[in-house]
Amino acid sequence: MSHFATLLEHLPQYPYITAVIAVSADGKIADRERAPARFSSPADRAHLERQIAAADGVLFGAGTLRAHGTTLPVRTPQLLRERERLGKPLQPVQIACSRSADLAPDLHFFQQPVPRWLLTTVSGAAVWRDRSTAFERVLAVPRADGTGIDWCRALTALADLGLHRIAAIGGGELLAELLACDAIAELWLTICPLLLGGATAPTAIAGVGRIEAMAAQLDLLSVEPCDGEVFLHYRVRSDRDGSDR
Template identity: 30%
Template structure:
């Protein structure tokens, strides 16, 4: 693990494992207390990664919200929020989205080799564009982040990105908040999609922590023996 960051997968899901429903409006899963916990986790990492599909669908800002936490980062000589990272095969992203326009942190876009020139034309003024294989190689992506000083990476989704990191054995920790309701819609996105996971019925993860945040249950699982801090 000495050539890549510590990788933390974070998600909030319904009791039946959905990240959202199929409506046009974003489904609120986290409680206020859990949202505050997530803000603390964001403030403690060096970079946050989401897939391009999540950027298009959810329009995330990925910023540290608490003024106190932002100030603490500044006092440590860091930007107010961690670097933002995304992965895209096509490079087709709108540079006016809040992912690119909010925050004084660096934005990094990892793109397939054949789309790199296009992505640089579209996004070169708002982000660092890195060609990273065809398709994009997650191990190479992590090695590049590590070379840029990223020691701790939070992966925030969506389903495809979670699945790729987990099935390739690139995750050290999962933090899951469980909302107290069901979605019950097979067309809605789940935490992961189908795949061959290193941790199946014959190999169990380590349950490292259980807590309550408002009406949400919080579960933390360790997948490697790497120290979490």
């Protein structure tokens, strides 16, 4: 066995992750008040549902869940039939991600007929220890220094649990963590025809950011204009040569 092949055996095996984002023409995912974004079209929401229907699991951050109060289940009969034909559960697993797990138990999310998981830290898991009906599974994957979720280990754990395709739908902090792990395989970006501006308005990728020389590189796969919006599909170039991406 070559040295290169030996190295590949030790690469973490991540799920295939598709990031799905709608932004204003100036790259904002919400306005300066961080109100729930409602600016995408029915066509974009249908596109998001198709991406969710193709996934085994859906990742979203606590801020996204608090803002909307719900997640997007698969409702379209054709998409439900296709999941059934493929032998998949009718709904993908909906995975809320939060260091603190400070989520209001009265959110409508907890009444939706979807499988719910929580990805958190040890202290976050303790918050939900006595609420066994809220989440089917609570995964505590802390960093060694206790500052948050160890995303590289968490993604490997999700793959080990059978979630091989994941749709990541925001927000910016979550996508920044996934990008830092070199875990995003493709990106669907919907450009919506409005300008929001504002230094406090969040963008698609948050975190500390990167210098240009270290920027993640994209290959454009398709461009589709539709009723004033533009649907862009990119492949994200990976440094994880030989991964299962």
